Amino acid sequence: MLSRVRSVLIIDDEDDIREVAALSLEAVAGWTVFTASSGKEGILSASELQPDAIVMDVMMPGMDGPTTFKNMQQTPAIAHIPVILLTAKVQGVDQRRFADLGVAAVLFKPFDPLLLSHQIAAALGWPE
């Protein structure tokens, strides 16, 4: 049985990260990808597009990832969408702090573009 086409919103202020993640998820998994370059834009995009999942950077200028996530949780229209945080922080204390927020998963940068979709699918329990 073929799994259905998923849609993912990527929120990251860095152009190269957004582009690599988008091409990875589109080319490897065949998913539909939307992008946003800030937390504020991401909340608006998520409300409008209703993606199946959100992959979001932790460190962003203005509203950072954890703050954006908390705002999303307080927005009924998008509170149900699973959020995965992306971080380049390797220290365990940071990882635990992010996981304790209640996000679906925490993934690490740099990610392998050929494996990213598998990591997301595994974290969210999506069949491949």
Added chain:
Amino acid sequence: MPTLPESAVAADASAKTRTLLADLWRRNRPVIEARLATLVLAAAADPLPSELQAEALDVAHKLSGSLGMFGFEAGTALARQIEELLEAADPDRARLAGLAKQLRAMLHPCS
């Protein structure tokens, strides 16, 4: 019409992704160069202004999070060392210069 086996489809997707990544790397070179230049500037500054240190720290963080995506895992490791160095109140400038030089050499193997 016969369909490709799953392994062939996956191999095709991998090859396509690698080609697109190589294109993206080429397009992103100016950004990488600018980031390297900031690190070199910070290493040469004496004293190191706090604004430049903060900018260099941000740049090192971005490089540590991105170089590995393009296959430069060792570059990510070096950028991470630079990031840790720049988190100190008074970073070791000689060590910073050495790491920045190593990183530049890694990304410019022919220069």
